[in-house]
Amino acid sequence: MSEFPVATTPAPGVMAVDWEQRVDFERLRQYRLERTRRQMEEDDIGALLLFETSNIRYVTSTQIGYWAFNKGERWALLTRNGRPRIWDFGSAAKAHRLQLPHMYDTENSVGGNTGLQGAIGPEAGLHARAAKEIAAVLRDEGLENERLGVDMAETAVFLALQKEGLNVVDGQQTMMKAREIKNQDEIVLLTQASAMVDGVYQDIFEALKPGVRESDIVALAHARLFEMGSEFVEAINSIAGERCSPHPHVFSDRIIRPGDQAYFDIIHAYNGYRTCYYRTFVVGRATQAQRDAFKQAREWMDAAIELVKPGNTTDMIAKVWPRAEEFGFEDEMDAFGLQFGHGVGVGLHERPIISRLNSLDDPIEIKEGMYFALETYAPAKDGRSAARIEEMMVVTKDGPQVTTLFPCEELMVANEY
Numbered sequence: 001m002s003e004f005p006v007a008t009t010p011a012p013g014v015m016a017v018d019w020e021q022r023v024d025f026e027r028l029r030q031y032r033l034e035r036t037r038r039q040m041e042e043d044d045i046g047a048l049l050l051f052e053t054s055n056i057r058y059v060t061s062t063q064i065g066y067w068a069f070n071k072g073e074r075w076a077l078l079t080r081n082g083r084p085r086i087w088d089f090g091s092a093a094k095a096h097r098l099q100l101p102h103m104y105d106t107e108n109s110v111g112g113n114t115g116l117q118g119a120i121g122p123e124a125g126l127h128a129r130a131a132k133e134i135a136a137v138l139r140d141e142g143l144e145n146e147r148l149g150v151d152m153a154e155t156a157v158f159l160a161l162q163k164e165g166l167n168v169v170d171g172q173q174t175m176m177k178a179r180e181i182k183n184q185d186e187i188v189l190l191t192q193a194s195a196m197v198d199g200v201y202q203d204i205f206e207a208l209k210p211g212v213r214e215s216d217i218v219a220l221a222h223a224r225l226f227e228m229g230s231e232f233v234e235a236i237n238s239i240a241g242e243r244c245s246p247h248p249h250v251f252s253d254r255i256i257r258p259g260d261q262a263y264f265d266i267i268h269a270y271n272g273y274r275t276c277y278y279r280t281f282v283v284g285r286a287t288q289a290q291r292d293a294f295k296q297a298r299e300w301m302d303a304a305i306e307l308v309k310p311g312n313t314t315d316m317i318a319k320v321w322p323r324a325e326e327f328g329f330e331d332e333m334d335a336f337g338l339q340f341g342h343g344v345g346v347g348l349h350e351r352p353i354i355s356r357l358n359s360l361d362d363p364i365e366i367k368e369g370m371y372f373a374l375e376t377y378a379p380a381k382d383g384r385s386a387a388r389i390e391e392m393m394v395v396t397k398d399g400p401q402v403t404t405l406f407p408c409e410e411l412m413v414a415n416e417y
Contacts, residue, residue, distance in 0.1 A: 008401055009187050009394060011195035014229035014270070023271070028185040029061045029103075032178075033084070039178040040080060046146025047079040047138055048171045049161075051153045054347035055175045057272050060084045061100065062109075064092045066232045066269075072117055072154050077134060079141050087112025087130070114157055122156045131160035138166070149174050180343065180351045181369035186273060187394050190344065190371055193270035194392055194403040196228045197277045200266055201406040208283050208414035210258050214238040214251045221266055230268045234348065237265035237278075244386040245379040246328075247338065258284040258417075261293075261380070263388035272346045276373045277404050278390035281414050293380035294387040294411035300339065300376040301389050308366060308374075308393060308400035314354045315363035317341060321356060321376070328379055332357040338377035344392060345371065370395040387411070 012022045036059055040048060050056050053069050056076045068074060068089060077085040085108040086096060096109040112133075115126045122128070138144045148161070149171020161168050182190070200221050207220055218236040225233050238251035240262035256262060263280040280297070282290050303320040324335035332355065341354030352364040352372060375390040389408055393400040 009191040009403060011192045011403075012188065014192065023185045023188050025061075025185070028183065031183045031185070032058050032061075033078075035181070036078060036175070036178040037080065039174050040078075040149070043149070043174045043177075044147060045149040045169070045171060045174055046143040047077060047141075047148050048174060049134060049148055049150045049153070050076045050078070050171070050175070051157075052151045052172070052175075054179075054345075055151050055172075056086070057346050058175070058179055060086045061103070062086055062088065062092075062096050063272065064089060064095075066234075072114060072152075072157075073112075075112060075114075075130075075153075077137060079137070079143055082137075082141055083108050085109070085137065087133070089113075114154065117154065118156075122160075127154075127156045127160040128163070130157065131164045131166075134161070135164040135166060151175055176351050179345050179347070181367060182345060182371045182394070183369070186345060187371060189271050189273040190275075190392070190394070191403045193230075193268065193273050193275045194277065194405070196225060196230060196270060197266045197268070197275050197404070198406045199228065200224045201264075201279050204264060204279075205281060205412060205414050208256065208262065208281055210256060210283065212256050213253050214240055214243075214256065214262075215253045217264065218251050221264075225266075225268050230270055231272070232269040234267040234269065234274070235265070236267070237263075239263055239388075240283075242384040244388075245384055247377060247386065247388065249337075256283055259287065260284075261286075261290050261385035261387070263386070265388070265390065267348060274344050274346070274348050275392065275404075276342070276344055276348060276375075276390060277392060278375060278388045279406055279408060280387045280389060281412050283414050284417050286411055286413050287380075287382065287385075289380040289382040290385045290387070291411050293378040293385060294389075297376045297378040297387040297389045298409070300378070301374060301391060304341070304374050304376070305391065305393070305400055305402070308395060310366055310368045310395060310397060312366045313363040314341070314352050314359040314366065317354050317374070318356045318359040323356065327377070338375070340375045341372055342375075343370065343372045366395055368395055368397050 074088045093109045093111045096104045147169045151172040217238045221236045241260040265278045321339035329335035343350030371394045373392045379386045392404045393402045
């Protein structure tokens with residue numbers, strides 16, 4: 001197996017210190033705004049109305065915890081020249097004015113409500129009120145006839161915006177393109193998030209033994225991530241034994257047994273930036289079928305990483321992965337997400353998305369500053385085991401720098417007999 005490049009991007013720690021240059025959060029805020037405004041100009045968008053949580057974080061640098069994740073109950077508006085505006089959940093708006101006083105005041109951080117996903121019906125007038133407030137801002141800035149890009153919203157919100165006579169268009173693609181290239185601060189945060197998962201995998205490797213449940217590993221990973229400074233754990237995929245093939249994408253209370261193959265995916269956020277990071281182990285002893293499956297997954301991974309270079313295109317990567325029918329699936333839709341690549345940032349799935357489903361017909365150029373994950377999956381010939389590998393990397397002018405460093409060159413046997 002080929003050796004992939006070891007990360008040289010720093011992972012300096014979770015605290016800010018006076019004696020070392022780490023993340024410059026003001027530079028990060030300004031970079032994200034500049035990227036978004038530049039893309040608005042290219043896409044001829046007068047303003048962006050954002051309901052999707054990751055987009056709001058990217059543009060406004062606000063968050064109120066992941067209980068509010070994509071409930072549609074808070075929204076942001078960014079115009080071509082005005083300050084970011086946030087309509088937030090009750091008292092959160094006042095908190096932003098206190099926490100980021102150089103960015104927010106009583107004009108651009110206010111309470112908002114669109115009915116808690118239908119719990120308060122349109123007849124209460126909240127949807128209409130929100131649309132009128134948005135339209136008023138656009139009129140004040142001379143943008144009422146410009147295109148208003150909206151990422152996603154409830155149907156009642158769209159109808160209210162149209163009733164105000166606003167020219168609503170798709171704004172999600174504008175945001176996806178803006179978020180595509182990461183600056184040095186984003187790369188540090190992504191690398192630090194990966195470093196935290198490196199440590200969790202060491203704990204998992206030491207804990208894997210017969211009698212431990214898949215759910216016990218999930219609990220262990222949550223605890224360790226929060227101890228290390230994670231702000232949110234979105235998911236821990238914990239899959240073992242006969243549940244490995246096909247991949248169910250959800251953990252259970254299954255008890256791990258001697259000889260089980262087990263794979264895990266750790267998805268968490270550190271200062272808003274995500275990981276998606278698979279590793280595969282076997283417990284106690286490994287069969288040849290399990291080793292062969294891991295070797296195949298690693299070979300597909302290495303072939304893909306070799307092609308991560310500026311100027312290459314995503315179809316080149318997709319072509320080195322097997323067709324769905326070659327590893328037991330009906331078609332590419334049926335196998336989607338197994339031989340897979342996706343951008344990672346403030347969102348889990350950003351541009352570029354790489355798969356045989358979409359990339360062969362609609363390739364995207366790989367650019368310096370992209371940060372994405374590549375995933376491979378190989379079922380074993382025993383009909384129950386499977387291997388799953390995922391590496392995250394930043395694209396540099398010289399190729400990829402892999403930031404997921406827990407050993408993955410050979411199948412590791414936990415508590416070997």
